[in-house]
Amino acid sequence: MRNGTVLLLLAAMALASAVCLTSPGTGSAIAATLEATDSGAPSAIVMFPVSAKPNPKGSAMAPTVFNHLNHEKAVDKCETCHHTGDPVACSTCHTVEGKAEGKFITLERAMHATSIQERIGQTPTSCVSCHEQQTKARRECAGCHSIVTSKRDPAWCATCHNVTSSMTEQQRKAGIDGTLPREQNEILAAETVQAQKYSRMLTPMDGPYKVSIDALAKKYQPSNFTHRRHVSSLMEGIRGDKLAGAFHNRPEILCATCHHHSPLSTTPPKCGSCHTKDIDSKHPDRPNLKAAYHLQCMGCHKGMQVGRPKNTDCTTCHKARP
Amino acid sequence: MNRRKFLTFMGSAGVISALGTAKVAKAGVHTFPYYPNSYGVLHDTTRCIGCRRCEEACNIVNKLPKPEKPFADTTVTHTKRRTSAYAWTVVNKYQVNGKDVFRKLQCFHCNDPACASACFAKCFQKQPDGSVTYDGSQCVGCRYCMVACPFYVPGFQYDEAFDPLVQKCTFCEPRLKEGKLPGCVEACPMDALTFGRRSDLLNLARARIAENPGKYVNYIYGEHDAGGTAWMVLAPAAPAPQPADTKDAPKETQPHEDEFTQLGLDRHLGSQPMGELTYGALGAVPMIVAFWPVLFGGAYAISKRREARYKAEKEAHIEATKNDLAAAVDAAVRKIEETQGPGAADTARRAMTEALQAREAANVAEHGEDK
Numbered sequence: 001m002r003n004g005t006v007l008l009l010l011a012a013m014a015l016a017s018a019v020c021l022t023s024p025g026t027g028s029a030i031a032a033t034l035e036a037t038d039s040g041a042p043s044a045i046v047m048f049p050v051s052a053k054p055n056p057k058g059s060a061m062a063p064t065v066f067n068h069l070n071h072e073k074a075v076d077k078c079e080t081c082h083h084t085g086d087p088v089a090c091s092t093c094h095t096v097e098g099k100a101e102g103k104f105i106t107l108e109r110a111m112h113a114t115s116i117q118e119r120i121g122q123t124p125t126s127c128v129s130c131h132e133q134q135t136k137a138r139r140e141c142a143g144c145h146s147i148v149t150s151k152r153d154p155a156w157c158a159t160c161h162n163v164t165s166s167m168t169e170q171q172r173k174a175g176i177d178g179t180l181p182r183e184q185n186e187i188l189a190a191e192t193v194q195a196q197k198y199s200r201m202l203t204p205m206d207g208p209y210k211v212s213i214d215a216l217a218k219k220y221q222p223s224n225f226t227h228r229r230h231v232s233s234l235m236e237g238i239r240g241d242k243l244a245g246a247f248h249n250r251p252e253i254l255c256a257t258c259h260h261h262s263p264l265s266t267t268p269p270k271c272g273s274c275h276t277k278d279i280d281s282k283h284p285d286r287p288n289l290k291a292a293y294h295l296q297c298m299g300c301h302k303g304m305q306v307g308r309p310k311n312t313d314c315t316t317c318h319k320a321r322p
Numbered sequence: 323m324n325r326r327k328f329l330t331f332m333g334s335a336g337v338i339s340a341l342g343t344a345k346v347a348k349a350g351v352h353t354f355p356y357y358p359n360s361y362g363v364l365h366d367t368t369r370c371i372g373c374r375r376c377e378e379a380c381n382i383v384n385k386l387p388k389p390e391k392p393f394a395d396t397t398v399t400h401t402k403r404r405t406s407a408y409a410w411t412v413v414n415k416y417q418v419n420g421k422d423v424f425r426k427l428q429c430f431h432c433n434d435p436a437c438a439s440a441c442f443a444k445c446f447q448k449q450p451d452g453s454v455t456y457d458g459s460q461c462v463g464c465r466y467c468m469v470a471c472p473f474y475v476p477g478f479q480y481d482e483a484f485d486p487l488v489q490k491c492t493f494c495e496p497r498l499k500e501g502k503l504p505g506c507v508e509a510c511p512m513d514a515l516t517f518g519r520r521s522d523l524l525n526l527a528r529a530r531i532a533e534n535p536g537k538y539v540n541y542i543y544g545e546h547d548a549g550g551t552a553w554m555v556l557a558p559a560a561p562a563p564q565p566a567d568t569k570d571a572p573k574e575t576q577p578h579e580d581e582f583t584q585l586g587l588d589r590h591l592g593s594q595p596m597g598e599l600t601y602g603a604l605g606a607v608p609m610i611v612a613f614w615p616v617l618f619g620g621a622y623a624i625s626k627r628r629e630a631r632y633k634a635e636k637e638a639h640i641e642a643t644k645n646d647l648a649a650a651v652d653a654a655v656r657k658i659e660e661t662q663g664p665g666a667a668d669t670a671r672r673a674m675t676e677a678l679q680a681r682e683a684a685n686v687a688e689h690g691e692d693k
Contacts, residue, residue: 114535149534279503284518285526291513295369298512311371312396 034190035069039078041087042182043069044189046163048175049107050091052099058173060096061108062161065192070242075130083124091178127160131243139304140237141244144257146303147296159247164192198245202252204232206266213318215272216290220318231255258296331621356433360452361498362520362552363507364527365426367585368537369514372399372413372424376506376515380411380428383494383505399424402586407477407489411506418584419560425585426506426515429454429475429491430544431552432595439597439604440470445488452520452552453493461487470600472548472591493552520552527556539581547588549595557581647678 034043044067049060071081078087093102094110102110113126125133128150135145150156167188174180207227214222234254238244248254252264259268275292287295298311309316378393380386386408391398403412404427411428435454438446443460446467456476463486468476479486494504502508507515516523524545531538536559544554560581582589651674659667 279513279517284516284522285529287513290511291369294371294512298371312373314373 034193037069037072039072039087041068041072042186042189043067044186044193045089046167046175046185046189046192047090048172048178048180049096050178051096051176053097055173055176058169058176060176062158063163063167063172063175064160065163065189067193067246074242079122080125080130083122085122131247134243140234140241143300143304143306144234144254147299148257148260159249162192164188164195166191196246199249199251201235201248201254202266204228204235207231207255213293215270216277216293217318219321220314221321223318257300327625331625357448357450357452358521360433360450360520360552361493361517362431362452362523362554363504364516364518364523365553365555366514366516366530367423367425367556368558369512370413370424370426371512371514372396372415372422373511374399374413375509375511376426377409377411377413379505379509380491381409383497384410384492386410405429405475405477405490407479407487409477410489410491414586416585418558418581421558423558423585425555425587427473427475428506428553429493430473430548431491431493432548433550433552434595434597436470436472436548436596437467437476439595439600440466442466442604442607449495451493451495451498453495453498455492455495456488456490458485458487463488470596472588472596520554523554527554530556541582543582543587543589546593548591549593549598555582555585555587557585557587651675651678 037043044065046063047066048063051060072078075081079085081090082088084093090110091107093099094105094107095102096107098104098106098109105113109126110124111126112128114129114132116123116125116129132145135141171180171184171188175185205228209226209228211225211227212222213225217223231254238248250264252266255266255268256264259265261274262269271292272289275287275289277289279288280286286292297317300306301311314320374393374396381389381393389409399413399415402414403409405412411426413424413426416423416425431448431452431454433448435446435448438444438448438454442464443462445457445461447455447457449455463478465476465478465488467488468474468478476488476490478488494502494506497504503517507517516526518526524542527542531540539557539559542554542556544551558581580589651671654674655667655671658670
């Protein structure tokens, strides 16, 4: 039997693939349920913090899932992200420590950098820089996003750094070492994407119709703030938007633009609970109550390029005392 | 006094005075004491909406005359107004990268004020609370302070016929003493003005720049400008540059004017107090005023005294010569009288006197009257 070894190998491979295809509960079936991409790239992948250094304990930032399908639809050319023109994984050049191929730009920077130097030809973009460009350029986003700045907060990070809990420790370590087989990666990613649900936002009806802002009324009459009209106009602007849907991942998150710095809640504290009428000498950078109102209202209006009322038309919002 | 003496005097006087001046100049890079707990105000121009409430409050608090146009009229901000003796603060509109930005102008209350360095009557004082105060009781109205100020802030009461004064923002020093905020700070509806210790404000400004990436220019105007000022300014950053869509688009070579210059703030004041340029020279002024009159007055007196003595000696000598001559003539006439009789003596006396007078007249004509 001259070809015994070859036959044996072939038989083993056939057996392995059969097991892979038929074993219950694995992701091939799930992966197949995701829509295929035009480019032939996987519909979703898990991005691990790949490191060139040995990392036996596997301590690293939580991996993220990247929905390749949605992003491929949203940008016009592959080079927007694959800035070298070569569609390889980001971690090929940008590792946790950085390497010469990636001009020692670390994976963290490659994903999060915001002020990226213009290049001749293709300027690279990071995840954050591209998203930020959207939130600043689109009027429906720019209002809130001109007064909200992203924070290094676990809740904010977990929007992306969040992979299905069925990922085993071994898979995670293999991912960090860059040795996780591609099929397994895709299975994990598909599972994560399918588990993602757009969170049901609160509706404008959950909030009050009008709010009378009268804490300071002295020179002017109280301001009748049309709370519901404002909320519904903000919600209308981003209805069905995938970027907004993916990142506004908690029901009360839209409220948190104005009702900031307090835990998300449907009954947020009053502005005056933190903002005192006269500036608080212990918190010199916390605006006083009057300024807090004006900064929030005008900051958002400025971001959204709301033409009227003008910032100096005082009596449009609060009528003059008769 | 002859030429040589004059040159010797002038030379020695020059050397002495030069030595004196040099000593004064060396004695001081004079600096005002730095007050670490002094107060300041941070003006955040990204917040300012140009409502002129600060101007109104300033006017009321300082009991200034009512302006021609009411404070509700915000169109006046479109012209580049300056502060004056009756408007100690003004808000103007500027275009920064094509966007409207408002900036308040008032006295910056420099750490080492140029106005104080220029004032020889010592009317201006940097106070430990951070304010630069003006006391008009000594003011002579020379307006050197107005020339010296790098921000063109002090105003002069040109309409006052008697005792016109220089007027400028006082940092509401009387109010600070009562524990109140400056009028403009209190009136700002946007908290575009933040009052605090200067050192805290610098930290606060840096925190604001860091927490809002892309919102501010990473520069605090007044931290070092003109030697540091108590009032400091933050400017909005340029919007992200538009991505060039073609590779062969000509590279932008136009120099980008920085945001503070667009806001009408001079970025070329340097980090050295203005006064340091003039303390040396101006410090010599009292020395010159006090010393030079004595020096040159003394030199003049000495030379005058010498001249007087010389003249007296000369006159005495002339007198003696005249007496000698008269005695000689008398002796000669008496001799002639003895030998040839009185008629000949008279003739000889007359002839000799005439000859002497003719000679004297010739002498005077030749050398001029002796002074």
